[in-house]
Amino acid sequence: MNYVLKNLPVRTEKPRNTGFTMAMDKGLSLRETEDFVESCSDYVDIVKLGWATSFVTKKLKEKIAVYREAGIPVYFGGTLFEAFIVRGQFDDYRKVLDTYGLEYAEVSDGSISLNHEKKCEFISTLAQQVTVLSEVGSKDAAKIIPPYKWIEQMQTELNAGAWKVIGEAREGGNVGLFRDSGEVRQGLVEEILTQVPEERIIWEAPQKSQQVWFIKLLGANVNLGNISPSEVIPLETIRLGLRGDTFDHFLGEIKL
Template sequence: MEISALTKWPKALADPSGSRASKPRSAGLTMVIDKGLGLHSFAELLETADEYIDIVKFGFGTSPLYKTPVLRSKIELAKRHGITVIPGGTLLEIAVSKDVVPAFFRQILTLGFDGIEVSDGTITLGRKDRDELIRDGSALGLRVFTEYGKKLFGSRIDAEQFAETAERDLAAGAELVTVEARESGVGVGLFDERGMCRQQDLESMLRLIPFPSRIMWEAPQKEQQVALIKALGSDVNLGNILVNDVMALETMRRGLRSDTFDHRLAYSDYMI
């Protein structure tokens, strides 16, 4: 056998699930949280795993702390790899609280960000203001992702309120609605104080959501990713993935790891 014939893995080995779509994809999105990677480390991440990353979020309020040339370079590099780049929702919450939202939008457009996260994990954001931020971002040509849930330890998800909020966010122009879990994934939203998935809460949410493919679940821990893949299929949208876990998550999506070896179903198989 010629060596050239060995350069590509058989599909049965590269993707045993047979369902993983290539980029740009509309489901099975992976959002990575970058908490301060240097430019070289960021470039190495994309060189290795760009095909498995759809969105990079520069976590919380880290964006203003970068040297501007470094921040611009990271944003441009990600976009060249077909990855949407957004600042953390907390930064927009600060802009709201300081009454500098127009300046926030001007700056992120100048820097090259192509998306935003609208959230109220720390502040209280009324429905009118939430709609306005979503529409303003969309009107500026930005991809808008919203987030539901509070960052306070012990906070839970109200399934009916979540479904109502998600429906209105999407109607206002949001592309995806994210379920808050913070970067720790412990004691917030869907996950309990040990980081375990509250299965009854998940089932209650799914019964009320007519559009599961437009929901993203923050799931920074491996066990949480496994639970959501088993419950919702390999095309579940997952967020706040740590930079060192991108490849590992992709193996679980494809059934290339024992944790999900027998759970290689597509998202559509789980539509309610």
């Protein structure tokens, strides 16, 4: 940090298991990627190349190399996994992971109907090759999954070999964990936390109000995902209580 401020929450340091920030790259150019890692690499733990953007991204290997040189792992969005699965190309997907030297992969079923037992088989198989993040929740706003089902699927997918589970919100933060207004489904989150360890969950929270809500609930070192590259540093200030939204949250008994 550039100077000293007292009474800040203690942030975990990289490589970390909590306080995790997953940034979503929705098509940054190579130059933009270089600029992004120069300014934000200390605050980003992993980057997702959103949905299937990797299919149409120019200089993909070069972009992945920029992230790798900055010590930031990269993985392809779960929608790409689903695009391969629905076409019966699981083995081809595994080869793509090897071709690009990826060490992480996301397994999801937000856009396709996939038997949950089969999904867990995919997780188990991929876990022998890479570190798996599995996403729970639907991208269909009309499909409301009850809390017990979220818990059951998260637990089962962790048991199948997932390193962490991701709570679905899409890049807009208006499905899954959230109502279409962006409001957090608070009861759902609180019920999940009674059964699934918080350090095993990444909460997709692209909107500032959602990030603030989770930080106030779970502290500075909550795992958050789908963060826009331009919002990584603003998020870090929210985590530290250095933005109006959380300014008073970590001050304790300081008196002026």
